[in-house]
Amino acid sequence: MDSNFIDYVKLYARSGDGGAGSVHFRREKFVPKGGPDGGDGGRGGHIILRGNKQMWTLIHLKYRKHIKAEHGGNGEGGKRFGLGGSDIYLDVPVGTVAKDSETGEVLLEIMEDGHEQILLPGGMGGQGNAHFATPTNQAPRHAQPGIPGVEKWIILELKILADVGLVGFPNAGKSTLLSVISAAKPEIADYPFTTLVPNLGVVPYRDERSFVVADIPGIIEGAADGKGLGIRFLRHIERNSMLLFMIPTDAKDIKAEYNILLGELEKYNPELLDKQRLLAITKSDLLDEELLAEMEAELPELPYVYISSVTGLGIQELKDKIWQMLNV
Structure with missing residues (x-):
């Protein structure tokens, strides 16, 4: 298990204050009463999020609880600004969402490698007294203070970007399938919740094409209400283009299991039901054609494929069907 996978961090962030404008008058040997020449204050540092496709986790921010940008410098005489x-750049995985921790408002999302967005803008610097001279007030003795920076408690959440999300109860064979169709090496064992973190696998397809599959930890009934691993992992399904439901042939009632899984997704976010769905009936090498034919009458109404990750049964058909659905 990869304990370094962190998809949620909460941190305090503060952008820099703007520097104060200067109150200053030109004083030179032969110009005893020179005009105002106070310069402007500098802008405070921004806090900026930047997408980095080399990153898959937020662990580098887990222990960095306070992030403060530098304040702008004050203006000086001689119209010196x-x-x-300095701005602070925080590199984050593509798919990261920033939220206000108090209101839950989404502040921004980073969706592309190299994409930069200002999370908290630095305060503007104040104008020096050189800006305030008028014909009736040629010696203004005031300047603007800098505008304070912004401070907030921020939540960063990572929602994995993948073409296909694997949905199923613990032990449905999701990790085994991913290990067969991609180079991913998820932990596999015969007990619930072997997968404690999402695993991504790039699946090679015909003619050097490929698609990305995410093995999401197993859903249990009540996951949308926080049972088991709960909604911690349901959010990763939100960004998948399609959902591959996986139910083994030895399930007591395949249609009932499918409806429970669908119900958990709907409770968490009804929009998930708008995604394309495909059913993979796993461990199908255990059944003969007669039993498979009997089973068909009891299947839910959606496209399905019989597969076996052990024997390779239906694996190419499954990849063909996924590719077809992704490229409709």
């Missing part, structure tokens, strides 16, 4: 505060 204060230095801008």
Whole structure:
């Protein structure tokens, strides 16, 4: 198990204050009463999120609880501007969502490699007194203070970007399938919740094409209400283009299991039901053609494929069907 997979962090962030404008008058040997020449304050540093496709986790931010950008410098005489505060760049995985921790409002989403968005803008610097001279007030003795930065408690959530999300109860064979069709090496064992973190696999297809599959930890009844691993992993399904439901042939009632899984997804987010769905009936090498034919009468109404990750039964048909559905 990869304990380094972190898909949720909460941190305090504060952008830099803007520097104050300067109150200053030109004073030179032969110009005893020079005009105002106070410079502007510098902008405070931004806090910026940047997408990085090399990252798959938020672990690098787990222990970095306080992030503060630099303040802008104050303006000076001679119309010298204060230095801008240095911006802080936080590299995050593609698929990261930033939220206000108090309101839950989504502030921004990072959806592409190299994509940059300002999470918290730095405060603007104040104008120096050189800006405030008028014909009736040629020696203004005031300047603007800098605008304070923004401070918030921020939640960063990672929602994995994949073409296909595997949906099923624990022990449905999701990890085994992923290990067969891709180079991913998920932990596999015969007990519930072997998969404690999402696993991604790139599945090679014909003519050097490929698609990405995410093995989401097993759903149990009540997951949408927080039971088991709960909604911690349901959010990763939101970004998948299609859902591959996996139910073994030895399930007591395949249609009932499918309806429970569908119900959990609907409770969590009804929009998930708008995604394309495909059913893979696993461990099908255990049944002969007569039993498979009997089973068909009791299957839910959606496209299905009989597969066996052990013998390879139906695996190419499954990949063909997925590719077809992804490219409708």
